[in-house]
Amino acid sequence: MLKSPFFILLLLLVLMSPLAHAATDCAAVTEIPSTECEALVALYNSTDGANWHNKTGWNVTNMPCSWYRVTCSGGHVSRLYLSNNSLTGSIPTELGNLSNLVDLRLSSNPLTGSIPTELGNLSNLEGLNLSLNKLTGTIPTELGNLSNLESLYLYFNELTGTIPSELGNLSNLTDLELYFNELTGSIPSELGNLSNLEYLSLSSNNLTGSIPIELGNLSNLTSLSLYSNNLTGTIPSELGNLSNLERLNLYSNELTGEIPIELGNLSNLEMLWLFSNKLTGSIPSELGNLSNLEYLSLDRNKLTGSIPSELDNLSNLTSLWLSKNKLTGSIPSELGNLSNLTSLSLSSNNLTGSIPIELGNLSNLTSLSLSSNNLTGSIPTELGNLSNLTDLWLHINKLTGSIPSELGNLINLKYLWLFSNKLTGSIPIELGNLSNLQSLYLYSNQLCGEIPLELKNLSNIPLPDQYGSKLRLDNNHLTASDSELIAWLDSHNPGWNTTQTSCPVVTTLQFSSATYSVTENGGQATITVTRAGANNGAISANYATTDGTATAGSDYTQTTGTLYWSYGDSADKTITIAITDDGDSEGNETFTITLTDPISGENLDNATVTISDDDTTLVTLNEFTAMALETGILLEWQTATELDNAGFHLWRATGEAWKYGDYSTVIRLTEQLIAAQGDFSVYSYIDADLETGATYYYGLEDIDLNGQSTYHWDLIDSATAR
Numbered sequence: 024m025l026k027s028p029f030f031i032l033l034l035l036l037v038l039m040s041p042l043a044h045a046a047t048d049c050a051a052v053t054e055i056p057s058t059e060c061e062a063l064v065a066l067y068n069s070t071d072g073a074n075w076h077n078k079t080g081w082n083v084t085n086m087p088c089s090w091y092r093v094t095c096s097g098g099h100v101s102r103l104y105l106s107n108n109s110l111t112g113s114i115p116t117e118l119g120n121l122s123n124l125v126d127l128r129l130s131s132n133p134l135t136g137s138i139p140t141e142l143g144n145l146s147n148l149e150g151l152n153l154s155l156n157k158l159t160g161t162i163p164t165e166l167g168n169l170s171n172l173e174s175l176y177l178y179f180n181e182l183t184g185t186i187p188s189e190l191g192n193l194s195n196l197t198d199l200e201l202y203f204n205e206l207t208g209s210i211p212s213e214l215g216n217l218s219n220l221e222y223l224s225l226s227s228n229n230l231t232g233s234i235p236i237e238l239g240n241l242s243n244l245t246s247l248s249l250y251s252n253n254l255t256g257t258i259p260s261e262l263g264n265l266s267n268l269e270r271l272n273l274y275s276n277e278l279t280g281e282i283p284i285e286l287g288n289l290s291n292l293e294m295l296w297l298f299s300n301k302l303t304g305s306i307p308s309e310l311g312n313l314s315n316l317e318y319l320s321l322d323r324n325k326l327t328g329s330i331p332s333e334l335d336n337l338s339n340l341t342s343l344w345l346s347k348n349k350l351t352g353s354i355p356s357e358l359g360n361l362s363n364l365t366s367l368s369l370s371s372n373n374l375t376g377s378i379p380i381e382l383g384n385l386s387n388l389t390s391l392s393l394s395s396n397n398l399t400g401s402i403p404t405e406l407g408n409l410s411n412l413t414d415l416w417l418h419i420n421k422l423t424g425s426i427p428s429e430l431g432n433l434i435n436l437k438y439l440w441l442f443s444n445k446l447t448g449s450i451p452i453e454l455g456n457l458s459n460l461q462s463l464y465l466y467s468n469q470l471c472g473e474i475p476l477e478l479k480n481l482s483n484i485p486l487p488d489q490y491g492s493k494l495r496l497d498n499n500h501l502t503a504s505d506s507e508l509i510a511w512l513d514s515h516n517p518g519w520n521t522t523q524t525s526c527p528v529v530t531t532l533q534f535s536s537a538t539y540s541v542t543e544n545g546g547q548a549t550i551t552v553t554r555a556g557a558n559n560g561a562i563s564a565n566y567a568t569t570d571g572t573a574t575a576g577s578d579y580t581q582t583t584g585t586l587y588w589s590y591g592d593s594a595d596k597t598i599t600i601a602i603t604d605d606g607d608s609e610g611n612e613t614f615t616i617t618l619t620d621p622i623s624g625e626n627l628d629n630a631t632v633t634i635s636d637d638d639t640t641l642v643t644l645n646e647f648t649a650m651a652l653e654t655g656i657l658l659e660w661q662t663a664t665e666l667d668n669a670g671f672h673l674w675r676a677t678g679e680a681w682k683y684g685d686y687s688t689v690i691r692l693t694e695q696l697i698a699a700q701g702d703f704s705v706y707s708y709i710d711a712d713l714e715t716g717a718t719y720y721y722g723l724e725d726i727d728l729n730g731q732s733t734y735h736w737d738l739i740d741s742a743t744a745r
Contacts, residue, residue: 046064046082046083047060047064047082047083047084047085047087048085049061049064051085052085052086052087053085054086054087054088054095054098055087055088055095055098055099055100056098056099058120059087059099059100059120059121060087061117061120062100062115062117062118062119062120062121063081063087063090063093063100063103064082065115065117065118066105066114066115066117066118067081067082068082068115069112069113069114069115070110070111070112070113070114070115070132070134071110071111071112072110074109074111075105075108075109075110076107076108076109077091077092077108078091079091087100088100091105092104092105092108096123097123099121099122099123100121100123100124101123101124101125101126102124102125102126102127103121103124103126103127103128103129104126104128105128105129105132106128106129106130106131106132106152107130107131107132108132109132109133110129110132110133110134111132111133111134111135112134112135112136113134113135113136113137114129114134114136114138114139114142114153114158115139116139116140116141117141118139118141118142118145119139119140119141119142119143119144119145120141120144121145122144122145122146122147123147124145124147124148125147125148125149125150126148126149126150127142127145127148127150127151127152127153128150128152129152129153129156130152130153130154130155130156130176131154131155131156132155132156133156133157134153134156134157134158135156135157135158135159136158136159136160137158137159137160137161138153138158138160138162138163138166138177138182139163140163140165141165142163142165142166142169143163143164143165143166143167143168143169144165144168145169146168146169146170146171147171148169148171148172149171149172149173149174149195150172150173150174151166151169151172151174151175151176152174152176153176153177153180154176154177154178154179154180154200155178155179155180156179156180157180157181158177158180158181158182159180159181159182159183160182160183160184161182161183161184161185161187162177162182162184162186162187162190162201162206163187164187164189165189166187166189166190166193167187167188167189167190167191167192167193168189168192169193170192170193170194170195171195172193172195172196173195173196173197173198174196174197174198174199175190175193175196175198175199175200175201176198176200177200177201177204178200178201178202178203178204178224179202179203179204180203180204181204181205182201182204182205182206183204183205183206183207184206184207184208185206185207185208185209185211186201186206186208186210186211186214186225186230187211188211188212188213189213190211190213190214190217191211191212191213191214191215191216191217192213192216193217194216194217194218194219195219196217196219196220197219197220197221197222197243198220198221198222199214199217199220199222199223199224200222200223200224201224201225201228202224202225202226202227202228202248203226203227203228204227204228205228205229206225206228206229206230207228207229207230207231208230208231208232209230209231209232209233209235210225210230210232210234210235210238210249210254211235212235212236212237213237214235214237214238214241215235215236215237215238215239215240215241216237216240217241218240218241218242218243219243220241220243220244221243221244221245221246222244222245222246223238223241223244223246223247223248224246224247224248225248225249225252226248226249226250226251226252226272227250227251227252228251228252229252229253230249230252230253230254231252231253231254231255232254232255232256233254233255233256233257233259234249234254234256234258234259234262234273234278235259236259236261237261238259238261238262238265239259239261239262239263239264239265240261240264241265242264242265242266242267243267244265244267244268245267245268245269245270245291246268246269246270247262247265247268247270247271247272247273248270248272249272249273249276250272250273250274250275250276250296251274251275251276252275252276253276253277254273254276254277254278255276255277255278255279256278256279256280257278257279257280257281257283258273258278258280258282258283258286258297258302259283260283260284260285261285262283262285262286262289263283263284263285263286263287263288263289264285264288265289266288266289266290266291267291268289268291268292269291269292269293269294269315270292270293270294271286271289271292271294271295271296271297272294272296273296273297273300274296274297274298274299274300274320275298275299275300276299276300277300277301278297278300278301278302279300279301279302279303280302280303280304281302281303281304281305281307282297282302282304282306282307282310282321282326283307284307284309284716285309286307286309286310286313287307287309287310287311287312287313288309288312289313290312290313290314290315291315292313292315292316293315293316293317293318293339294316294317294318295310295313295316295318295319295320296318296320297320297321297324298320298321298322298323298324298344299322299323299324300323300324301324301325302321302324302325302326303324303325303326303327304326304327304328305326305327305328305329305331306321306326306328306330306331306334306345306350307331307716308331308333309333310331310333310334310337311331311333311334311335311336311337312333312336313337314336314337314338314339315339316337316339316340317339317340317341317342317363318340318341318342319334319337319340319342319343319344320342320343320344321344321345321348322344322345322346322347322348322368323346323347323348324347324348325348325349326345326348326349326350327348327349327350327351328350328351328352329350329351329352329353329355330345330350330352330354330355330358330369330374331355332355332357334355334357334358334361335355335357335358335359335360335361337361338360338361338362338363339363340361340363340364341363341364341365341366341387342364342365342366343358343361343364343366343367343368344366344368345368345369345372346368346369346370346371346372346392347370347371347372348371348372349372349373350369350372350373350374351372351373351374351375352374352375352376353374353375353376353377353379354369354374354376354378354379354382354393354398355379356379356380356381357381358379358381358382358385359379359380359381359382359383359384359385360381360384361385362384362385362386362387363387364385364387364388365387365388365389365390365411366388366389366390367382367385367388367390367391367392368390368392369392369393369396370392370393370394370395370396370416371394371395371396372395372396373396373397374393374396374397374398375396375397375398375399376398376399376400377398377399377400377401377403378393378398378400378402378403378406378417378422379403380403380405381405382403382405382406383403383404383405383406383407383408383409384405384408385409386408386409386410386411387411388409388411388412389411389412389413389414389435390412390413390414391406391409391412391414391415391416392414392416393416393417393420394416394417394418394419394420394440395418395419395420396419396420397420397421398417398420398421398422399420399421399422399423400422400423400424401422401423401424401425401427402417402422402424402426402427402430402441402446403427404427404429405429406427406429406430406433407427407428407429407430407431407432407433408429408432409433410432410433410434410435411435412433412435412436413435413436413437413438413459414436414437414438415430415433415436415438415439415440416438416440417440417441417444418440418441418442418443418444418464419442419443419444420443420444421444421445421625422441422444422445422446423444423445423446423447424446424447424448425446425447425448425449425451426441426446426448426450426451426454426465426470427451428451428452428453429453430451430453430454430457431451431452431453431454431455431456431457432453432456433457434456434457434458434459435459436457436459436460437459437460437461437462438460438461438462439454439457439460439462439463439464440462440464441464441465441468442464442465442466442467442468442495443466443467443468444467444468445468445469446465446468446469446470447468447469447470447471448470448471448472449470449471449472449473449475450465450470450472450474450475450478450496450501451475452475452476452477453477454475454477454478454481455475455476455477455478455479455480455481456477456480457481458480458481458482458483459483460481460483460484461483461484461485461493462484462493462494463478463481463484463493463494463495464494464495465495465496465499466495466496466497466498466499467497467498467499468498468499469499469500469527470496470499470500470501471499471500471501471526471527472500472501472502472526473501473502473503473504474496474501474502474503474508474512476505476507476508478508478511478512479507479508479511481494484515486514486515487515487516487517492515492516492517493515494512494515494516495516495519496512496516496519497516497518497519497521497522497523498522498523499522499523500523500524500525500526500527501519501523502523503520530554530555530562531554531555532552532553532554532555532562532564532586532618532627532628533552533553533555533618533627533628534550534551534552534553534616534618534628534629534630535551535552535553535595536551536630537630537631538630538631538632538633539630539631539632539633540632540633540635541602541632541633541634541635542634542635543602543603543604543605543634543635544604545602546601546602547599547600547601547602548579548599548600548602548632548634549597549598549599550597550598550599550600550616550630550632551595551596551597551598552564552566552586552595552596552597552598552618553595554588554592554593554594554595554596561587561588561589562587562588563585563586563587563588563621564585564586564618564619564620564621564627565583565584565585565618565619565620565621566582566583566584566585566586566598566616566617566618566619567582567583567616567617567619568581568582568583568600568614568615568616568617569614569615569616569617570614571612571613571614571615571631572612572613572614572734572736573612573613573614573632573634574612575614577603577605578602578603578605578612578614578634579600579601579602579603579614579632579634580600580601580602580603582598582599582600582601582616584598585621586598598616600616600632602634611633611634611635611737612633612634613631613632613633613634614631614632614634615629615630615631615632616629616630616632617629641664641665641666641667641668641725641727641733642662642664642665642666642668642725642733642735643662643663643664644660644661644662644663644723644735644738645661645662645663646659646660646661646738647659647660647721647723647735647738647740648660648740649719649721649740649741649742650742651742651743651744651745652709652745653745654709654711655709655710655711655712655713655744656709656710656713656719656721656742656744657707657708657709658673658707658708658709658710658721659705659706659707659708660705660706660723660738661703661704661705661706662702662703662704662706663702663703664702665699665700665701665702665704667727667728667729668699668725668726668727668728669696669698669699669725669726669727669728669730670696670697670698670699670725670726671693671696671697671699671706671723671724671725671726672691672692672693672696672697672723672724672726673691673692673693673697673708673710673721673722673723673724674689674690674691674692674721674722674723674724674734675689675690675691675692675710675719675720675721675722676688676689676690676719676720676721676722677717677718677719677720678720679720679741692708692710692721693708696726699725713744714744715744715745716743716744717743717744718741718742718743718744719741719742719743719744720739720740720741721739721740721741721742722734722735722736722738722739723735723738
């Protein structure tokens with residue numbers, strides 16, 4: 024029976040369709056060995072090739088070198104690129120038969136199962152990329168056989184077990200990236216053998232143990248990332264040998280000890296992230312040598328001491344994060360020289376003193392966080408120059424004075440948090456210019472007066488949500504009379520008016536002078552305290568003396584007490600302190616007297632009292648110096664007079680607090696008396712028992728012929744051991 028023309032046409036279309044072709048016959052393939060063809064077919068079948076994103080030619084033709092992302096060279100498969108192609112299932116062991124394979128890329132697929140040990144047979148392999156899959160199991164030790172391998176990417180999988188020490192055999196490796204897996208155990212010290220390595224990332228695993236000092240041998244390394252593990256121990260000083268290093272990321276571990284000063288040798292370093300560890304000690308001033316540094320983050324540690332002023336040498340720095348430590352001292356004004364800085368975070372420390380006006384020079388700054396410290400003084404008007412600022416966090420300090428109207432110039436500001444300070448005065452109407460503001464927290468201060476109508480212009484401040492109000496003015500002394508303003512305040516800060524109290528009586532208590540002087544035979548020192556401002560209320564203050572170089576009991580009488588002013592009383596009050604004339608030649612000595620609030624204990628003011636020695640000074644000095652040598656610290660001093668002098672003793676301390684009466688670290692350096700030589704003599708002594716990098720403070724004691732001591736604490740000098 025004749026077929027219809029339509030039927031014949033349909034039959035021809037079917038015959039011409041790819042579906043009509045038989046599967047690849049590897050026995051008939053001539054381009055590559057049949058074993059290599061079978062390996063490709065095994066990959067296709069094992070990874071659901073029928074549903075690949077692109078499968079052109081695969082398992083259809085007998086010309087595998089033309090299949091999608093297959094490259095052949097010299098009659099063998101040389102490259103196989105199937106990244107991001109929807110491969111599912113597991114990697115077949117047959118891939119180990121592609122003996123001439125140079126590059127294998129199967130990344131960014133949802134592959135599962137383990138890495139076949141047979142891949143260790145690919146002796147010509149230079150690049151292996153299995154990243155961004157869901158591979159499980161361990162890293163095969165056989166990969167250590169791939170002597171030609173230059174890059175190994177296994178990141179973003181679910182690999183477990185330890186890092187094979189055999190990977191240390193891959194002498195040609197330049198890039199080893201195993202991050203974001205579930206690897207355990209320690210970092211093999213054998214990785215320090217990879218002399219050509221440029222990138223090493225083992226981050227975001229569960230690695231334990233210490234950082235091997237052998238990593239300091241990787242002289243070509245430019246990036247070292249070990250963050251988000253459970254590493255312990257100290258940061259090896261040997262890492263300071265990595266002269267080509269540009270990035271060092273060790274954050275989110277359990278590292279302890281001090282930051283090695285040797286890190287200051289990494290002249291090419293651009294990023295140093297050590298945050299979220301348990302590091303102690305001070306911030307090395309040597310970090311100021313890192314002139315190429317752009318990012319420095321040391322926050323969330325246990326660092327102490329002051330912020331080194333040498334950090335102002337980091338002219339390329341854009342981010343400086345030192346928050347959540349135990350840093351003390353004041354904020355160095357030199358930080359205002361970091362003209363490229365965009366983010367500065369010093370919050371949650373024990374910083375004192377005022378906010379440097381020089382921070383107003385940081386024209387590129389977008390975020391400034393100084394919160395949760397003990398900062399005092401007023402908010403610098405210069406901060407109003409920071410036109411790029413979006414976040415200003417100064418809350419939880421002891422700031423006083425009024426809110427500068429200049430803050431109204433910060434038109435890009437989104438967050439202004441000044442709460443929990445002691446700010447006074449009214450809210451500047453200029454804050455109404457901050458049209459981008461999303462959160463304004465001024466609560467728990469001493470702000471007083473009418474709330475400006477202009478706050479209604481802050482249309483980007485949202486209404487309260489599950490996280491609370493974004494406008495907080497409560498716990499001040501504020502009022503409002505405009506009905507529209509009151510309605511706006513009620514909607515944005517419910518209950519704001521229930522916590523307001525009347526404006527307080529403003530009064531100030533302070534010493535009449537910051538310094539007082541009395542001769543040793545003067546009998547007593549008289550200190551005057553004044554009351555300034557309003558006097559329509561009662562007020563009181565506690566006072567107490569504290570030793571400096573003068574000692575209570577032997578040089579003066581320790582004195583404490585309370586001063587009172589009644590309503591309308593603005594008269595000065597006086598404090599008398601008995602001075603002891605001991606007959607010893609001691610030089611001038613000092614002590615401090617402090618005025619504090621009787622309720623809160625807040626320091627209101629302090630003054631220094633100098634007791635001028637009226638006894639004969641038998642030894643006078645022209646100079647006393649300390650200088651670091653290669654083998655120790657050289658101490659030299661020259662006398663002008665040496666009446667009745669038997670000789671000298673040297674004293675040493677490890678803390679600068681010695682100057683202020685803290686003698687807890689002071690030891691006598693000399694066992695035998697250094698014999699006197701007479702007027703205009705020069706003496707020298709080398710202190711060799713030192714710890715490299717430590718700073719030592721030195722002082723001089725002279726002994727007269729009757730055994731009486733005189734301490735020359737006014738000439739203390741220091742040096743840092745090499």
